[in-house]
Amino acid sequence: MAELPRTKLAKLPRMADFALWATACETALWPSGTFWSAYCGNRDEAVDDVxxxxxxxxxVRAMMSARTEWTGTASELLGALDEMAGERVAKAKSWPDGARALAGRLRCASTFLRNVGIKVAFLKEKDRSRTRLILLAIALPRTQAPRLRE
Known part of the structure; x- marks a missing residue:
């Protein structure tokens, strides 16, 4: 516990107090950096599972593995994903039946996709057509914050 005031993390995770306490205590049990490595590994595994x-x-992850960027409407994306997923998956109850449902599901998944390096953005066309676009782009995945000590 004497290490807690000197323990710093470059970026605080969601459970910041827990991470700071565990990092401060880790050298009593393990080599320095062991906790942060295990914490990040577990978080990454959970994101992959989701x-x-x-x-x-x-x-979306499979589609973006072969490209760096995709832009289009939700209807166009649904068509591209239907084609990629195949008829069996596209007919499943868990598959969205329309563009609005797809956009909602994509909004929910965007945080997890961002963690694996896929940026999801919802844009509006600048002209008066009121067309809404979806931008998918490969971005650098969130880096795991290294442990810093003063």
Whole structure:
């Protein structure tokens, strides 16, 4: 506990107090950096599990593995994902039946996709057509904050 005032993390995770306490105490039990490595590994594994459990997020990840950017409407994206997923998946009850449902599911999955390096943005066309676009782009995944000590 004497290490707690000197313990610093470059970026605080969601459970900041827990991470600081565990990092301060870790050298009593393990080599320095062990806790942060395990914490980040568990978090990354949880994100992968969520993406694999969501057919839309999994299809977006698969689609973006072959490209760096995609822009279009929700209807166009649904068509592209239908084609990629195949008829069996596209007919499943868990698959969205329209553009609005797809956009909602994509909004829910965007945080997890961002963690694996896929940026999801919802844009409006600048002209008066009121067309809404979805931008998918490969971005650098969130880096795991290294441990800093003063």
């Amino acid at each position: 993406i694999e459990a969501d057919p839309i997020a999994a299809a």
